[in-house]
Amino acid sequence: MINRLAIIGVGLIGGSLSLALKKAGKVAEVVGFARSEETRQQALSLGLIDRAAISVEDAITGADVVLLAVPMGAMAKTLADIAPHLTDNMIITDAGSTKAQVVEAAIMSLGDKISQFVPGHPIAGTEKSGPSAAFPELYQGHRVILTPIEQTDLEALKVVQVMWTDAGAEVSEMTINHHDHVLAATSHLPHLLAFNLVGLLAQSEDVDDVLRFAAGGFRDFSRIASSDxxxxxxxxxxxxxxxxxxxxxxxQQMAEIEQAIEQQDGDYLMDLFQRAKQARDTRFK
Amino acid sequence: MINRLAIIGVGLIGGSLSLALKKAGKVAEVVGFARSEETRQQALSLGLIDRAAISVEDAITGADVVLLAVPMGAMAKTLADIAPHLTDNMIITDAGSTKAQVVEAAIMSLGDKISQFVPGHPIAGTEKSGPSAAFPELYQGHRVILTPIEQTDLEALKVVQVMWTDAGAEVSEMTINHHDHVLAATSHLPHLLAFNLVGLLAQSEDVDDVLRFAAGGFRDFSRIASSDxxxxxxxxxxxxxxxxxxxxxxxQQMAEIEQAIEQQDGDYLMDLFQRAKQARDTRFK
Incomplete structure (x- = not known):
């Protein structure tokens, strides 16, 4: 049971956590802060938070858990902003999509209190964002990865694990490097490939024909190019x-594919396609 | 109304055309040929064809329209096989996914009768294949692209247009090069990108973690890596x-992305991602 949860950045991620914990009866009070007054008022009127704080200091004062759910680009500054106001028993965690950089910034800003910081990443989201997108079931059946470091206090880790479990998520632990590698493979690289293809086609002369004849496979493939x-x-x-x-x-492998097509090397292509199909059919379903 | 339709390669594509035309009452008799006796008998018992031919010659004798629905790799040989048996009023069309190579093979094999050949590509299909996958609605609301050449007889073109329209498809015409370019952009390149990524991940050491943490975006993106x-x-x-x-x-554009990430050039990435998102949101929906 969390007595007071402070959420810095009240949008889809922070707002949904609040709703899930409230629904489960696992938090007594949620205080939220967002840079814009409009977002704060929206979060308040939607019931995502019980009180809108007027500053980061105001938000975290008296909180037992602080969640940083700001965009990745604002994470370092937010860590620096909260650092002077942390007390000894306060637990800080974040929801950033990549971990190495956040942890580096935390080590720089938090000093001795780095033991109270539990790096985390809820693998959940929708194409929508902002307070109005939040809903209590967002984390049901989704995974949250925590990447504790050597200095991380085990009690703090336990509190964050329980918090996400209470919100309906399945919590795992891995190292920072492993997390960042796995996410690069399953999420970051696929997004780059899709952004690149759609960006390329969008500037082609016959873009209209391209769209008209695009079939279902293309729609599925390119959906993630619609992300923020x-x-x-x-x-x-x-x-x-x-x-x-x-x-x-x-x-490197694409250069090999290119060469195989140039040299009409059907065996290379067949071998690659078969391995891919087998992996997709047996392991990703 | 087609009196006798001959289908060489009775699977999903040919079988579904037959069922659609039969259902619409637009064909009197369908004769089918497939290399394997098992496929022929299956097509017969499923009602995809009225008679199983024992050879290509047997299949096309007396047909007014011949559909070549064999795999791309068998197209040139099939064209050579039918060539000696063609009569003057027989119309030949194909269902190959790419057009330049098929047309080149047709010109070589058919000689004077090239005017009777109408190159075509129904943009429809499912992940399944073979006679048992065929169903009469496959072409409903899907596009068929015909790529007639200078020599193509206009009457023959008209017959093939009507045939696909009767099967429920929307028929378009374009040049061979345009077809092959548009399909490379919307279908062939996306498949290569997905095959390449899944093939790469399948051979990584931590493949099991990769799968376990793959989210919905990855599933959609990689679905086409499950293709034949x-x-x-x-x-x-x-x-x-x-x-x-x-x-x-x-x-080339991917090398620019790589460089932008190396140099922490957020403006380049932002610009590309915005253009891609805008194109996807406004044009591909």
Missing amino acids: PVMWRDICLSNNVAILQLLKQYQ | PVMWRDICLSNNVAILQLLKQYQ
């Missing part, structure tokens, strides 16, 4: 190491 | 020119 550009710019910049590593492998 | 490897090998080999041209542009 700011969020994805921030993810690419912050998970640059893991993304670049994987992208180089991807590009 | 033989069909896609053949498509890559036969539409090599258009695919390679587009792939080079794609790779």
